[in-house]
Amino acid sequence: MTKAVRLYDHGGPEVFVWEDVDLPSPGPGEVRLKHAAVGLNYIDVYHRTGLYPTGEPPVTIGLEAAGTVQAVGEGVEELEAGMRVAYASPPIGSYAQERNMPADRLVRLPDGIDDQTAAAMMLQGMTVQYLIRRTYRVKAGETVLFHAAAGGVGLIACQWLKALGVKVIGTVGSDEKAELAKAYGCTHTINYRDEDFVAKVKELTHGVGVPVVYDSIGKETFERSLDCLQPLGTMVSFGNASGPVDAFDLGMLAAKGSLFVTRPSLMTYTAKRADLVASANELFEVVQSGAVKIEINQTYPLSETAQAHRDLEARKTTGSTILLP
Structure with missing residues (x-):
């Protein structure tokens, strides 16, 4: 028993x-x-x-x-x-x-x-591994957007990305979480409760946007995350903390710059x-x-x-x- x-x-x-x-x-x-x-x-x-x-x-x-x-x-x-x-x-x-x-x-x-x-x-760390090494293989010198940067996946990602020479723009929900994310390698933090993260990403990248967004929030952030991407950028939606992403018109991806969208899972990557x-x-x-x-x-x-x-x-x-x- x-x-x-x-x-x-x-x-x-x-x-x-x-x-x-x-x-x-x-x-x-x-x-x-x-x-x-x-x-x-x-x-x-x-x-x-x-x-x-x-x-x-x-x-x-x-x-x-x-x-x-x-x-x-x-x-x-x-x-x-x-x-x-x-x-x-x-x-x-x-x-x-x-x-x-x-x-x-x-x-x-x-x-x-x-x-x-x-x-x-194990789950969070192997999630980061497939996200940054396989789903979109980051390159040194790039800047990426990572939502929930002070969460379990986020803190591992911030450190690992920094070690690979990648700059991280991370969203957080409080000033305390911003300090934590920065302590673990996040280059820039955005408190989404006080700031427009799309505008801030554009400002930090001089209007260019990022090549990839890693988003475990889901419904609340999905469409605005697309607006943070460069043309041909990749949207990696790997969670639904705010609820499942609503259905959307695929034509929107063309209009926003021929974007790629994927909904990966650890279970597929480690099957x-x-x-x-x-x-x-x-x-x-x-x-x-x-x-x-x-x-x-x-x-x-x-x-x-x-x-x-x-x-x-x-x-x-x-x-x-x-x-x-």
């Missing part, structure tokens, strides 16, 4: 239930994990509310955690009991003290990265085992080198997941947040 946070219905944070669950032995290709720390991410909100499907209740959500292998199922050869591993991948179910997980979705942790850091960085391992290894390298530091600014007991979700949705959090079983 172990404990987990489960959902019997979709809705607000109050729908979470902390309860005992039975956990069978790991099946073929699976390992049993004891979690040391669980990552909190905005995609978890989409699963809780039903924006993204979760399957039939009761269900445990969560896509990220780090811990230790307790047992292995038939056919598992690369992992054994006692190994430290981490993941940021389906199937959902990380909001638990222990769980069974497909072995091919796990990556071994290097000795230089502790469990809490791993749980705080192949080789891509998953390569992404994780590149993340491990930049963290171990010191170029990227993982900022864990909030921790909650796993039993208090509801409060963690309330704070996340209220934009009270900065950096990474972890849940402790």
Whole structure:
């Protein structure tokens, strides 16, 4: 018997239930994990509310955690009991003290990265990796726009982009968040509550605009973000913190400069085992080198997941947040 946070219905944070669950032995290709720390991410909100499907209740959500292998199922050869591993991948179910997980979705942790850091960085860090190294491969000397620069993904991105010689214009929601983003490598910050970010981007780029916008906000920022792009620029919409983007006329992309728009996801970029391992290894390298530091600014007991979700949705959090079983 172990404990987990489960959902019997979709809705607000109050729908979470902390309860005992039975956990069978790991099946073929699976390992049993004891979690040391669980990552909190905005995609978890989409699963809780039903924006993204979760399957039939009761269900445990969560896509990220780090811990230790307790047992292995038939056919598992690369992992054994006692190994430290981490993941940021389906199937959902990380909001638990222990769980069974497909072995091919796990990556071994290097000795230089502790469990809490791993749980705080896998999903957000590999998201940054595919955004800036694959979706739009940034080049030294470029200036990019990154929304929510003081969030978990944003702080990792600001550091990594700075290390690559890229200038970052970052939007934030408060002066405190502006200071935090700048401390982590953001070149220019824009408080979207007080300033028109389109006008400010044009001012900072001398009217040219940026070659790429990274936007996890969604509905509130999508169309105005297009106005920040250079001709042939790329709009990377990778989240919906303010709600899903409304339908729009494709002709608008031509009118605004033959723009490119993509809606990528980490799950697609790491679907192949080789891509998953390569992404994780590149993340491990930049963290171990010191170029990227993982900022864990909030921790909650796993039993208090509801409060963690309330704070996340209220934009009270900065950096990474972890849940402790």
